[in-house]
Structure formats: structure tokens, C-alpha cells
Amino acid sequence: MIYLDNGATSFPKPEPVRRAMASAMVSCGNPGRGGYPAAMEAVQRVYGCRETAAELFDCRPEQVVLTSSCTHGLNMAIRTLINPGDRVVISGFEHNAVTRPLHGLGAQVTVAGRRLFDPEDTLQQWEKALRQGVDAAVFTHVSNVFGYILPVAEMAALCREHGVPFIVDAAQSAGSMPVSLGEWGADFIAMPGHKGLLGPMGTGLLLCGRLPKPFMSGGTGSESQNQDMPDFLPDRGEPGTPNVAGIAGLAAGIGTVRRLGLSRIALREHREAARCAEDLKKLGFTVFSGPNQGGTVSFLPYMDCEEAARILAEHGIAVRAGLHCAPLAHESAGTLETGTVRVSFGPDANSDQTRAFLQAARQLL
Amino acid sequence: MKFCFITFRSVTFAQSGQRSLKRAGIDTVLRRTPKGLEQRGCGYCLQLRESAALQAVDQLRRSQIEFGKLYRWQQDGSGEEWPV
Numbered sequence: 001m002i003y004l005d006n007g008a009t010s011f012p013k014p015e016p017v018r019r020a021m022a023s024a025m026v027s028c029g030n031p032g033r034g035g036y037p038a039a040m041e042a043v044q045r046v047y048g049c050r051e052t053a054a055e056l057f058d059c060r061p062e063q064v065v066l067t068s069s070c071t072h073g074l075n076m077a078i079r080t081l082i083n084p085g086d087r088v089v090i091s092g093f094e095h096n097a098v099t100r101p102l103h104g105l106g107a108q109v110t111v112a113g114r115r116l117f118d119p120e121d122t123l124q125q126w127e128k129a130l131r132q133g134v135d136a137a138v139f140t141h142v143s144n145v146f147g148y149i150l151p152v153a154e155m156a157a158l159c160r161e162h163g164v165p166f167i168v169d170a171a172q173s174a175g176s177m178p179v180s181l182g183e184w185g186a187d188f189i190a191m192p193g194h195k196g197l198l199g200p201m202g203t204g205l206l207l208c209g210r211l212p213k214p215f216m217s218g219g220t221g222s223e224s225q226n227q228d229m230p231d232f233l234p235d236r237g238e239p240g241t242p243n244v245a246g247i248a249g250l251a252a253g254i255g256t257v258r259r260l261g262l263s264r265i266a267l268r269e270h271r272e273a274a275r276c277a278e279d280l281k282k283l284g285f286t287v288f289s290g291p292n293q294g295g296t297v298s299f300l301p302y303m304d305c306e307e308a309a310r311i312l313a314e315h316g317i318a319v320r321a322g323l324h325c326a327p328l329a330h331e332s333a334g335t336l337e338t339g340t341v342r343v344s345f346g347p348d349a350n351s352d353q354t355r356a357f358l359q360a361a362r363q364l365l
Numbered sequence: 366m367k368f369c370f371i372t373f374r375s376v377t378f379a380q381s382g383q384r385s386l387k388r389a390g391i392d393t394v395l396r397r398t399p400k401g402l403e404q405r406g407c408g409y410c411l412q413l414r415e416s417a418a419l420q421a422v423d424q425l426r427r428s429q430i431e432f433g434k435l436y437r438w439q440q441d442g443s444g445e446e447w448p449v
Contacts, residue, residue, distance in 0.1 A: 032376045032409075035397035043395070047380040062377050222375040224406025232431070235375050 002356045003318045006269075007144050007172060007296050007344030009194045009201060016252040017198060020045075024248035030241055032221035042244050049251035050234070056254060057174075057189070057207055058182040065206040065237035066247055070171045071097040072215070073190030073206030076237060077167045078138065080213040081187060082107055086135040089164075091122065091150055092332035093143035096325045098169055102138070110134065114332035116143075117290025119151040126155050130162040137164050141179065142172035145329045145342060146288045147273060147296030149177070156184040165210075171195060174205075175257045176265045176295065176347070181207040188212070196265075198257060198347070199250030202243055212237045257347070265347045269295025272349040279358050283365065288333060288340070295349060298333075298340035301364045305339040308364050312341070315360035319343050367415035370444055371422070372398050372408055372433035379409040385428040391417045402436055402444050412438070422449050 003011050024045055029038035031046045050061035057064075067073040074097045082088055084106040090098060092114030102109055112129035113122035130137070137159050141152045152168060159166040165187045170179045175196025181189055187210050193203030206212070214229040218239030223230050230236050257265065270293070277289035277297045286300040301308035309321035322339045323330050330336040343357060373379035376395075383393050393411040402410075410433075413421055418435055425432050436444030 033407075040395065043376055043380070047377065050377065051384070061381055220375075221407055222405075223408070226405055230375065232374060232378075234377055 001316050001318055002353050004343045004345060004353065004357060005318045005320050006195065006346035007324070007342060008320055010196065010198045010253075010346055013200060013249070014198055014253065014256045016256055017200065017249045020252035021200060021245045021249040024245040028244045028248070031244060045244060045248045045251065046242060049247045049254070052251055052254045052258070053205055056179075056258060057205075058180040059207050062233045063181065063208045065208055065212065065234045066242055067190075067204035067206050067237075068202055068243065069204045070169065070190050070192035071204075073188070073204050074098055074138075074167065074169060075101050076206055076212050076215040077188035077190055078102065078105070079215060080210075081136045081165050081167065087133065089126070089129040089134045089137045091126075091139040091155075093140055093146070093148060093150070093329040094138065094326065095140065095144055095169065095171065095329075096327070097171070098138050098140070099328055111328065111332075113150075116146055116148050116288060116333055117292050119154075119292055123151055123154055123158070127158050130158055130164055134164055137166040138169065139166070140169040140171070141177070142294045142296070143326070143329050144172050144296070145324045145326050145340065146298050146333060147172075147294040147344075148290075149173075149292045149294050151292075153184060156186060160185050172294065172296070175254075176262065176269055178262060181209055185209065193246070193250040193253065196257070196347075197250060198253030200246045200253075203246040203250045206237060208233055208237065214239065216240070260347055266294075268347065268349040269345040272345045272351065272354050273297050273343070275351070276343055276345075276354050276357065279354070280361065283358070283361060285361075285364075295345040297343045298335075299343075300335070300338060301341055303364065305341050308341050311363055312357075312360050315363060317357050317360045319357075368412055368438040369415045369418045369447060370398070370402065370410040370412055370436045370438060371418075371425070372402060372410045372436070374405075374408060374431065374433060376409040378431055379411055382425055382428075382430045382432060383411055385430055386411070386413070386421050386424055389420070389424045391421050391424065393421075399442055399444060402434075408433070418447065419449065
């Protein structure tokens with residue numbers, strides 16, 4: 001199988017991730033609860049994950065809250081910053097993990113910047129929305145459907161300039177592009193552990209520039225006589241026994257990313273996505289591509305997109321079709337009715353994968 | 366050898382403290398805080414040589430790592446607070 005669905009999850013997981021998870025299963029007790037060797041081994045594994053994440057994302061280990069997914073982190077962040085009826089600005093490329101919680105809260109949402117691969121327009125629309133007055137902002141770093149890399153550093157600077165607290169969704173960029181809590185000055189940055197960070201599913205990180213509102217309450221192994229959740233990080237955001245095997249795997253995944261190097265990963269992914277887009281165009285497909293594009297390409301086949309993905313699967317190609325849980329992004333690009341076929345490269349991106357995919361894509365003509 | 370404890374509100378603070386002290390050349394052992402010294406339920410502390418205590422406190426303050434109190438260790442497992 002040629003796996004080109006890294007936008008959904010990285011697959012297969014690197015050997016160090018599998019080894020770390022397996023060893024945690026037989027060496028780790030419950031972290032932060034006991035003082036015997038197996039509990040302390042777990043404590044070290046969990047802290048090791050925070051530490052390596054903090055080094056990669058420019059923050060302190062305490063600011064790394066371990067979550068079960070990017071969606072979990074986004075929900076915690078959104079419920080911290082946004083109250084029912086608040087005015088919120090979002091980009092035109094947000095995932096349902098952002099839009100559904102906002103809808104659920106009854107926020108008044110303004111969508112700013114809907115033109116693909118046009119950072120100048122994104123920034124103009126963003127500033128215009130901020131000037132009109134908003135209570136908070138939420139924006140993705142990279143569109144999960146089209147691979148558009150939004151000008152996040154500039155969007156963050158505009159938010160700071162206007163005194164608007166903000167959340168960045170780094171679901172598609174963490175592990176393949178620089179993400180910095182310190183430099184961006186974000187209130188929160190959420191990311192999954194199982195995509196670009198190469199960890200297992202069921203893991204995620206929420207980088208906290210401020211204290212989150214507890215999403216759940218429960219035991220933390222600290223201040224047990226206090227019936228309020230602790231008022232410090234990371235305990236405030238981490239009730240209950242953590243997924244230690246998953247966290248050990250995530251630490252190994254982040255270690256793998258750091259060994260490979262962000263710039264090398266980005267170069268590979270972006271180069272193959274650009275090559276893929278170019279050759280799909282030559283075959284006559286409608287392809288969504290442009291400057292400021294990451295390792296993801298969407299295109300329209302000459303048939304139902306799900307049927308196209310099925311045919312590609314028959315030829316050993318794994319891609320995702322449909323709306324990719326991001327109807328807003330499809331609405332922005334005018335593909336809400338059709339959906340698209342999405343090709344998303346990973347850190348192992350190479351020309352053999354692209355050639356094999358393009359060979360199979362000829363079956364769609 | 367005489368020991369002392371530095372208490373922390375969470376295991377993560379204690380671990381950050383341990384890393385910081387190690388960088389400063391101060392060896393510590395991460396352990397559960399004796400129940401009698403823990404004011405709010407459960408917690409972790411760093412055990413270290415009494416002779417390094419004041420240097421350790423200074424290092425934690427310079428690193429802006431939040432800690433609780435400093436205690437001198439007693440033979441029965443309890444501690445006597447060492448105001449700093």
C-alpha cells in the first residue's frame with residue numbers, strides 16, 4: 001500500500017514509537033500517584049514527553065497539557081476563552097473541531113479570509129474583522145483539506161496588536177513546520193500526537209499560554225484535599241490517569257521528528273505535494289494548488305470523489321475523499337457539493353510514492 | 366549524611382526543579398512528600414544533601430520554578446521546617 005493519508009494519521013508508526021509503548025506497558029505504574037519504582041518510571045516517561053515537546057514548541061514543560069486528541073485540546077481552549085454569545089473570528093479553513101464547539105457555545109462567528117493560497121487577502125480580511133471588535137480568535141495553521149499554509153505569525157501579531165486572545169489549531173503543522181508558543185504569544189496551541197508528531201492515536205498536546213478552564217474534574221495526584229481543580233499547570237488540565245503507554249509513544253514520535261529535522265520533513269512533503277499537483281494538472285484534473293502549500297493536495301476527479309478513492313484503494317493507494325470534517329473549508333473553495341480527493345504526504349514522502357499514485361490516478365480518467 | 370526536602374505542589378514542578386538543580390550540579394532524589402509535611406493532600410518533593418539546600422533554593426528561585434517549603438529530614442521520617 002502507498003499511504004498518502006497522513007492528514008488523517010501517520011502510518012505505520014515508527015519502530016521507536018512501538019518499542020516505547022510496549023516497554024511502558026510492562027514497566028510503568030500510575031504516574032504521579034505512588035513512589036515505588038514502576039510509578040516513578042511512569043512519572044519520568046510522562047515528564048520526558050513534556051520536556052521534548054517543550055523544546056520543540058518553545059515553551060516550558062509545565063505548559064504542555066497532555067490530551068487525548070487535538071479536538072480535546074481545542075475544546076478545552078475554546079471553553080476557556082469563549083462564553084456563549086461572544087464574538088469570535090475564525091479563518092475560512094477551520095475544521096469541525098473548531099466550528100462545532102463554537103456552534104455549541106452559541107458564539108457569534110465571523111469568517112475572515114476565504115481565498116485559498118492568498119495570505120495577503122487572509123491578512124487583510126483578518127485585520128478588518130479584528131477592527132470590528134471580537135472577543136477571541138481561532139485559526140488553523142494549515143488547512144487539512146487543501147494544505148494552504150496560513151500566515152499564522154502575522155495573524156498572531158494582529159491579534160496581539162488588537163488585544164484579542166487567540167487559539168491556534170496546529171493539527172496539520174505540528175511535526176512538519178515550526179510551531180512556537182513563545183514567539184506567537186498564543187493563549188493556546190492545540191495539536192494531535194498521532195499525525196505529524198508520529199505518536200499513537202489517542203494522544204495530543206495543548207500548549208497553554210494561560211490557565212485553562214478545567215474541561216473535566218477529578219484526581220490529579222496533587223492537592224488532594226482541595227475540592228477545586230489545582231490552579232496550576234499542567235494538573236489543571238489533566239484529571240484522571242493519563243495514557244502512559246500512548247504518552248511514551250508520543251515522546252518517541254517527537255524524538256523521531258527531532259532526529260529527522262523539521263526542515264527536512266517539510267522539504268520532502270512540500271516537494272512531493274507540488275510535484276503531485278503539477279502532474280495531476282497535466283492529466284487534466286482540477287487541482288487546488290498554489291504558493292504557501294504544505295504536503296497536502298486536493299483535486300476533483302471526473303467522478304464521485306468517494307468512488308475515485310475506492311478505485312485508488314483497489315490500486316493500492318490510500319487517500320481520503322469527501323469533506324474531511326471541514327465543510328467550512330470546502331465552502332470557501334466552492335467544493336462543498338462535490339468534496340475532493342485529498343492526497344497528504346508524510347515524513348517518508350518520496351518520488352516513488354508520487355509516481356505510483358499518478359500511475360493509479362490514470363485509472364480515474 | 367544529613368538530608369533535607371524541598372516540597373512542590375505537583376510532580377511536574379518537582380521534575381522541572383530536579384532538572385534545574387542537576388544543571389547546577391546538585392543531585393536530588395524525587396520522592397513522595399511525607400504525609401506529615403504535605404499541607405494539601407498529596408505531593409512530591411526533592412531529597413538532597415543538607416549542605417546543598419541553600420544553593421538549591423537559590424537556583425530554584427533564579428529558574429523561577431515554584432516550590433513549597435524546605436525541611437530538614439528527621440530520623441523518624443518527619444521534617445523540621447527550615448525557613449528560607
